[in-house]
Amino acid sequence: MYKILVCDDDREIVEAIEIYLIQEGYEVLKAYDGMEALDILRKEEVHLLVIDVMMPKLDGIRATLKIRETNRIPIIILSAKSEDADKILGLNIGADDYLTKPFNPLELVARVKSQLRRYTQLGTMPEKSSNVFRSGGLCIDDDKKVVTVDDELIRLTPIEYNILLFLLKNAGKVYSIEQIYENIWNEEAVGADNTVAVHIRHIREKIEINPKEPKYLKVVWGIGYKVEQLPV
DSSP states (O other), rough: OEEEEESSOOHHHHHHHHHHHHHOEEEEEEESSSSHHHHHHHHHOSSSSEEEESSSSSSSHHHHHTTTTOOOEEEEESOOOHHHHHHHHHHHTTEEEEEHHHHHHHHHHHHHHHHHHHHHHHHHHOSSSEEEETTTTTTEEEEEEEEEEEEEEEEEEEEEHHHHHHHTTTTOBBBBBHHHHHHHOOOOOSOHHHHHHHHHHHHHHOSSSSSSSSEEEEEEEETEEOOOOOOO
């Protein structure tokens, strides 16, 4: 049974989310501020975190930053703010998805299921004899779920890993934002531009020496993105 940690200082929201998640067969852990969420994560095996932005003691943004230092579980951020800047900030600091309050609980459940599918697939894919993908010094060992650049370990979130793996497997081929979104999120690409662009920028910051002049992950203006096919 998957354990979902729900963190929000509004106890009614936590209780409402709990009802829907329990109906889907999930075990729900509850926290009411960022500090409490971090404490639970240290003690429990949690498979996904739903966390509000505005909370006392430690807000959702700072809590997510702290969690991402050691933990790659999927994180869905909740916020009453609907501006693109807030959504981009959440994705930039390591969140995998974002919902604006008020939201439909069924949509949240659908997003939880989607994130868990991707997260568990990363750890349960069958071993293959040749599951290592390379372009120059960039390497993904998909059996071990390890990303390296010039033999230096790179830590990516599950979404970042999936995007980079998809592009590296198809090195040299250009994919539009819509194609990337539909392949990674497995849903129609409605309003996907900011979401994909933020993750691409975050990947570049981790794998490129100079993200403004990328060696591996490049934009083809007006078309999309590709991983350059470089000799190993």
